Amino acid sequence: MxxxxxxxxxxxxxxxxxxxxxxxxxxxxxxxxxxxxxxxxxxxxxxxxxxxxxxxxxxxxxxxxxxxxxxxxxRGVVFQRYSVFPHLSVRDNLVAAQAFRARSSGFIFGAAKRAARARAEETLARIGLGHVAGQYPASLSGGMQQRLAIAQALAARPRIxxxxxxxGALDPGTRLSMHDFLQELRAETGMxxxxxxxxxxxxxxxxxxxxxxxxxxxxxxxxxxxxxxxxxxxxxxxxxxxxxxxxxxxxxxxx
Structure with missing residues (x-):
């Protein structure tokens, strides 16, 4: 079917x-x-x-x-206008996405939080945002915020x-790296x-x-x-x- x-x-x-x-x-x-x-x-x-x-x-x-x-x-989604949590750091935006995937209130603690932070750090490094992990979205350029929005949607590992x-807002080099990242994650998850x-x-x-x-x-x-x-x-x-x-x-x- x-x-x-x-x-x-x-x-x-x-x-x-x-x-x-x-x-x-x-x-x-x-x-x-x-x-x-x-x-x-x-x-x-x-x-x-x-x-x-x-x-x-x-x-x-x-x-x-x-x-x-x-x-x-x-179902995860990334529209043309980036949408992230402005009150959370770049790293915590990805941690929150993983928490929502687990159907929690958006907060996780202890070993689960440490594991989520480690996965967030790895993801940010792969998409070129590791150096701004502790900053807030408002301090990022439009292209960087869109990269964060994409990573946030992917962090929840949706089926669709x-x-x-x-x-559209990314420079050619970053666009190609995001192509690679999306293809890799799709191969890993089968989404x-x-x-x-x-x-x-x-x-x-x-x-x-x-x-x-x-x-x-x-x-x-x-x-x-x-x-x-x-x-x-x-x-x-x-x-x-x-x-x-x-x-x-x-x-x-x-x-």
Whole structure:
């Protein structure tokens, strides 16, 4: 059974359609990149996956469970605007993320806290923030705060990680190192990733699949009359050919 199932999802705001007829199945551990023109509902789709919003029609199921009505610890997210705890140090932002993963109040003590701090120090060193571990987020540059937000989301080890242009504020060198870090952690945890990006090469580099969101129907007199949907589903591991699920591949293989 597919890990993520999206069945005929529609979403509209105040009667204005944003998404329509979106259906998708994703196996656990897949990395799905999402591209498309601005305003085609890519970020809206991430919010639906997060359960921050409820579809106008259709449903989204994770691991066969009933559709979620609110975000849970199994879903991590990094949006375009970095979001960290301003009253905690850089190190303690990661410690808190690990505490929330354990479903605690955000505070841990004793050996568990020492282990969490050690993991936080290791993570910060890997992403180039070890030298600011004791500082507060307000003292960091925008790019450094975004790196912290990404590391915070990853520290909770979610089953699904949702990324909305997470590397847009980073310089090219840091961006490449974060690519490596994300791929390493994904390999370690087996988590499923959905990432919105405007960089097509980044989408194909990191993703197993690349989804293209667009509006197949267009009214020149009323550009907002129709919503967007998935118009292409490319297999980034197979030269960009149209994607086939593992089951479809098995059915197509005569052996």
């Amino acid at each position: 597919s890990f993520v199932t999206v069945e005929n999802v529609f979403q509209s705001y105040a009667g204005r359609p944003i998404l329509e007829r979106v259906s998708l199945t994703v196996d656990e551990g897949e990395f799905v990149s999402i591209v498309g023109a601005s305003g085609c509902g890519k970020s809206t789709f991430l919010r639906l996956l997060l359960a921050q919003e409820t579809p106008s029609r259709g449903e989204i199921r994770i691991a066969g469970a009933p559709p979620a009505r609110e975000p849970g610890p199994e 990680l949702l990324l909305d242009e997470p590397f 499923t990733v959905f990432m919105v990006t405007h960089d097509l090469s980044e989408g194909f580099k990191l993703g197993d699949r690349v989804l293209v969101f667009d509006k197949p129907r267009w009214d020149p007199d009323d550009p907002e009359a129709y919503g967007a949907t998935i118009t292409y589903d490319f297999d980034a591991r197979n030269g960009g050919f149209p994607f086939q699920s593992l089951r479809e591949r098995d059915d197509a293989d005569p052996s």
